[in-house]
Amino acid sequence: MPAPGRTAADLAERLLAGDKRALARAISLVENDSPEGWALVREVYPKTGRAAVVGFTGPPGVGKSTLIGRLIEDGRAREREIAVLSIDPSSPFTQGALLGDRIRLADHFLDPGVYIRSMASRGSLGGLSEATLQAALLMDASGKDDVFLETVGVGQAEVDIIDHADTVVLVLMPGSGDSIQALKAGVMEIPDVIVVNKSDHPLTDTMVREIRGVLSLGPQHGWRVPIVKTEASRGEGIEELVERIVEHRAFIEEHGTLDERRRRNLQSEVVALAAARLRRRLEAHVHDDESVQAFLDEVVARRLDPASAATKLLERAR
Amino acid sequence: MPAPGRTAADLAERLLAGDKRALARAISLVENDSPEGWALVREVYPKTGRAAVVGFTGPPGVGKSTLIGRLIEDGRAREREIAVLSIDPSSPFTQGALLGDRIRLADHFLDPGVYIRSMASRGSLGGLSEATLQAALLMDASGKDDVFLETVGVGQAEVDIIDHADTVVLVLMPGSGDSIQALKAGVMEIPDVIVVNKSDHPLTDTMVREIRGVLSLGPQHGWRVPIVKTEASRGEGIEELVERIVEHRAFIEEHGTLDERRRRNLQSEVVALAAARLRRRLEAHVHDDESVQAFLDEVVARRLDPASAATKLLERAR
Numbered sequence: 001m002p003a004p005g006r007t008a009a010d011l012a013e014r015l016l017a018g019d020k021r022a023l024a025r026a027i028s029l030v031e032n033d034s035p036e037g038w039a040l041v042r043e044v045y046p047k048t049g050r051a052a053v054v055g056f057t058g059p060p061g062v063g064k065s066t067l068i069g070r071l072i073e074d075g076r077a078r079e080r081e082i083a084v085l086s087i088d089p090s091s092p093f094t095q096g097a098l099l100g101d102r103i104r105l106a107d108h109f110l111d112p113g114v115y116i117r118s119m120a121s122r123g124s125l126g127g128l129s130e131a132t133l134q135a136a137l138l139m140d141a142s143g144k145d146d147v148f149l150e151t152v153g154v155g156q157a158e159v160d161i162i163d164h165a166d167t168v169v170l171v172l173m174p175g176s177g178d179s180i181q182a183l184k185a186g187v188m189e190i191p192d193v194i195v196v197n198k199s200d201h202p203l204t205d206t207m208v209r210e211i212r213g214v215l216s217l218g219p220q221h222g223w224r225v226p227i228v229k230t231e232a233s234r235g236e237g238i239e240e241l242v243e244r245i246v247e248h249r250a251f252i253e254e255h256g257t258l259d260e261r262r263r264r265n266l267q268s269e270v271v272a273l274a275a276a277r278l279r280r281r282l283e284a285h286v287h288d289d290e291s292v293q294a295f296l297d298e299v300v301a302r303r304l305d306p307a308s309a310a311t312k313l314l315e316r317a318r
Numbered sequence: 319m320p321a322p323g324r325t326a327a328d329l330a331e332r333l334l335a336g337d338k339r340a341l342a343r344a345i346s347l348v349e350n351d352s353p354e355g356w357a358l359v360r361e362v363y364p365k366t367g368r369a370a371v372v373g374f375t376g377p378p379g380v381g382k383s384t385l386i387g388r389l390i391e392d393g394r395a396r397e398r399e400i401a402v403l404s405i406d407p408s409s410p411f412t413q414g415a416l417l418g419d420r421i422r423l424a425d426h427f428l429d430p431g432v433y434i435r436s437m438a439s440r441g442s443l444g445g446l447s448e449a450t451l452q453a454a455l456l457m458d459a460s461g462k463d464d465v466f467l468e469t470v471g472v473g474q475a476e477v478d479i480i481d482h483a484d485t486v487v488l489v490l491m492p493g494s495g496d497s498i499q500a501l502k503a504g505v506m507e508i509p510d511v512i513v514v515n516k517s518d519h520p521l522t523d524t525m526v527r528e529i530r531g532v533l534s535l536g537p538q539h540g541w542r543v544p545i546v547k548t549e550a551s552r553g554e555g556i557e558e559l560v561e562r563i564v565e566h567r568a569f570i571e572e573h574g575t576l577d578e579r580r581r582r583n584l585q586s587e588v589v590a591l592a593a594a595r596l597r598r599r600l601e602a603h604v605h606d607d608e609s610v611q612a613f614l615d616e617v618v619a620r621r622l623d624p625a626s627a628a629t630k631l632l633e634r635a636r
Contacts, residue, residue, distance in 0.1 A: 038625050045623035060503035090503030134625070152505050172628035177493035178377035185378035185408030187470050263618045270617060271604060273628035274635075275597040282592055286585075299588060300581045305363035307356050307452070310591035317592075 010037060012043045018081070018143040020115055027117055030134040041134050044141035049262070051083075051140040052249055054151055055149040055165030060090035063197040066103040067232040067241075068093075068148055072108050075146055076098055079113075081141035086118040086150040087132055087161060093118045093150065109317045115139065129160040130273050136164065158271065167248045169193045169241075172211070174201035186212045190225060192248050195241060199229035223251050285317040292316060326354060330361045336399070336461040338433055342406060345435055348452040359452050362459035367580070369401075369458040370567055373467040373483030378408035380491040381515040385550040385559075386411075387467055390554055393464055401457035404436040404468040405450055405479060407525075411436050411468065428573050433457065447478040448591055454482065478590065482583045484576055485566045487559075489513045490529070492521040502532045510566050513559060517547035541569050603635040609635060 014022035029037030056064050068084055075082050086093035093116055108114045119132055132149070139147045151162050162168055170191035172179055182188035194215075196207050211227050226244045230237030252258040286292050295312055298304035304312075332340035348357030374382045386402055393400050404411035410508045411434055426432045435448055450467070469480050482487055488509035490497055500506035512533075514525050529545050546560045548555030570576040604610050613630055616622035622630075 002353050020511060042623045042626055046620050049620055060505055061499035088505075090499075090505055100459065137623075152500075152503075175493070175495035177491075178496035181377050181379035182470075185470075187378055187406075187408055232576075266617050266624060267604075267614050269624045269629060270627040271597075271600060273624055274600055274631045275593070275633065277598040277628065278600070279589075279593040282589060283594070286589060296585045296588060299584050302364050302367055305360045305455075306584060306587045306591055308360055309588045312593065313588060315591045 008039055008043070012040055015040070015142050016044060016047055020112060023083075023115055023138060023142045023191065024117070026138045031119065031131050033131070037134070039243075041137055045137065048137050048140040051144050051147045052167070053136060053140070053147045053149065053165045054245060055151065055162040055168045056171055057151050057168065057191070058195075059176060059179055059232065060088065060152055060173045062176065063099045063232050064088065064150055064171045065091045065093055065232060067171060067197060067238075068150060069108065070230075070232050070235055070238045071148065071242065072114055073235075074242055076111065076113060080145040081113045081143060082146045082148065083115040083142070083144040084148045084150065084318050085119065085132060085135055085139065086116070087120075087128065088150050089120070090152060091118065091150055104200065109140075115142075115144070120317035130276055132161050133164055133269055163296050164269070166252065167192045167245055169195060169245065171195045171197055172207065173198040174203040174207045176207065180210050180214060184217070188202065190215070190218055192223065192225060193241070194225060194227045195230055195237075196227060197230050197232050198206040199231050199237065200234075204229060207271050222255075223248065223257075282313065286313070289316060326357055326361070330358055333358070333456065333460050334362060336366055336429060341401075341433055341434070341456060341460045343582055344456045345453045348456065349437065349449050350352050351449070354361060355452070359455055363455065366455050366458040369462050369465045370467045370485070370557065370564060371454060371458070371467065371483045373469065373480040373486045374489055375469050375480050375486065375509070376489035376498055376513075377494060378470055380489045380494065381519065381550050382406065382468055382489045383409045383411050383518045385489060385501065385515060385548060385556075386468060386549075386554055387426065388550050388556045392525065394429065394431060397463060398463040400464045400466065401433040401460070402435065402466045402468065403450060403453055403457065404434070405438075405446065406470040407438070409436065409468055411560055433460075433462070448594055450479050451482055451587055454488075466620055474483070482587070483487050484570065484579065485510045485563055487511045487513060487563065489515055491516040492519040492525045494525065498525070498528050498532060502535070508536055510541065510543060511559070512543060512545045513555075514545060515548050515550050517549050517555065518552075522547060538543040540573075541566065541575075548585070589603075600631065600635050604631065607634060 011022055011026060015026050025181065026037065026040050029040060031037075034103075056068060058064055065086070067090070072082050084093065109116060117135065119128065119135065136147055144228060149161060149165055168191040170179075170193070172194065179188065183190065194211055196204055197213070208227055209228065215225055228237055228241045228244055230241055232238070249258075252261070292313060294308055295304055299306055299309045329340055329344060333344050343368055344355065344358050345359060349355075374386060383404070383406075388404070402411060402547050427434060435445065435453065437453065454465050454467065467479060467483055484507040488497070488511070490512065491514065497506065501508065512529055514522055514529070526545055526547065533543055546555055546559045546562055548559055550556070567576075568581070604614075610631060613622055613627055617624055617627045
């Protein structure tokens with residue numbers, strides 16, 4: 001018999017009431033791919049969809065976490081409840097940080113209106129993007145006004161995650177030449193808002209001009225992507241950034257884009273969840289079945305081609 | 319009845335004899351996910367494993383294609399047969415190029431000892447990495463000494479592809495700050511050889527120093543990653559780059575790393591092929607089955623959670 005106060009229904013109730021410890025426990029369940037975690041998401045799912053989900057992406061070292069720290073301060077001043085989910089392995093939320101960053105972030109950890117959580121890029125049992133998206137749903141259900149997702153924007157898993165934000169903010173800094181080239185070449189998708197952080201750098205205006213040049217190549221109708229200069233470590237430009245994020249949300253609500261985006265994202269999430277489960281079954285099979293190892297050896301010896309081996313694997317795993 | 323000279327056995331024979339048109343046709347079959355293409359790879363697979371597969375990755379605009387063009391010239395002078403497979407959407411091999419580049423590359427297109435092929439980043443019917451790897455096997459079977467893979471190194475598909483090279487060359491240029499940060503943060507894997515192209519730039523030595531700093535943080539035993547300065551547009555530094563690539567191959571052959579890498583890569587390829595097939599079946603199901611669309615609508619309406627919808631989808635698609 002479960003201990004009093006520990007039943008699933010009770011956990012759901014406390015989560016919906018905004019209890020921070022219930023939220024932490026719920027996310028751990030999801031992260032460990034526990035059936036209880038999935039059941040919980042199922043129960044609270046009807047209460048989701050209220051939070052504004054903002055994704056922050058960009059190369060490591062541009063100051064995404066410091067920027068998010070400032071946005072938390074700003075949001076708290078306006079009495080908004082905020083959750084942050086970081087899956088950037090280089091983020092101070094996730095692991096090592098400069099001492100100064102740690103101290104600044106520590107304030108937020110103690111604030112009952114703020115919940116910060118990191119997830120390892122690898123090793124989430126149920127697959128990174130699945131766990132992240134479930135965690136974001138739990139944050140939403142717990143009554144947070146804003147859910148901030150922080151990703152490094154390199155791998156496909158990170159891109160899948162950021163795709164689920166209502167508003168995507170790309171953070172760059174002077175020297176982010178590779179990202180500019182990737183935007184220009186169409187290899188990286190155009191975000192909703194672009195931030196040039198560390199704007200006390202002498203090359204900031206050059207960078208802003210380069211970004212304008214890239215944006216001018218794209219479609220000129222609909223939402224015009226704003227470029228905001230910030231100096232997050234000193235809190236400069238934060239108000240303007242907040243305004244732009246709020247404007248973007250108003251724009252997508254007014255034009256029906258929010259519903260459209262969420263529909264597309266939820267549908268692709270369902271397919272991704274199902275595909276990830278199939279893949280995990282397959283991997284378990286490779287791991288457990290010795291005969292599979294035998295025909296994989298044949299592939300290495302060039303006696304059996306990879307595609308035929310894949311067919312054999314699918315037959316065995318059926 | 320197939321036309322004379324068009325049967326599968328004949329195509330395999332011509333491919334193995336190094337016929338360029340047979341290779342082109344074979345790759346198209348694989349790209350179109352045709353059963354004939356898979357049968358062909360099956361037939362020629364025992365003849366693969368001879369080519370040195372070198373992957374070139376790096377942000378768009380650093381000059382990977384120009385560099386590869388120079389390496390082709392160098393290899394041809396040493397009578398090596400070369401194939402290039404480009405899946406960088408920003409590459410001049412793939413699409414638009416400066417007029418000068420086009421003219422330089424055109425020479426190689428006419429050379430019977432060189433085969434250049436590009437693949438679209440999206441839209442390959444059988445999945446990008448699967449098609450690419452099959453194409454690389456076909457190039458190998460057709461007797462090429464070198465197979466060069468060019469990718470932009472952003473998405474997971476591109477990383478999967480580059481993982482299958484025996485030697486990975488990361489190409490940067492002065493201004494590649496984001497890539498340096500990604501290496502430093504451990505978000506991007508350390509390659510086997512690093513090139514700083516466009517080395518007539520005044521900041522080249524600063525960039526080389528930064529890279530040295532990053533490399534010094536890693537393990538100091540085994541292969542020491544060389545940094546080569548090139549100015550590909552003028553052909554400078556190419557000889558040294560060739561030497562380093564050859565040295566790396568000698569090193570991994572001597573230390574057994576080549577066999578180890580290929581074993582790991584072939585095995586993960588089999589799992590990836592199988593998983594991609596399962597995912598395609600799932601997507602076809604979503605597309606064809608109207609009842610699936612009905613419960614996806616329930617997800618959007620927040621009446622059915624994504625994980626339960628995924629379970630239902632797996633039941634239907636069984």
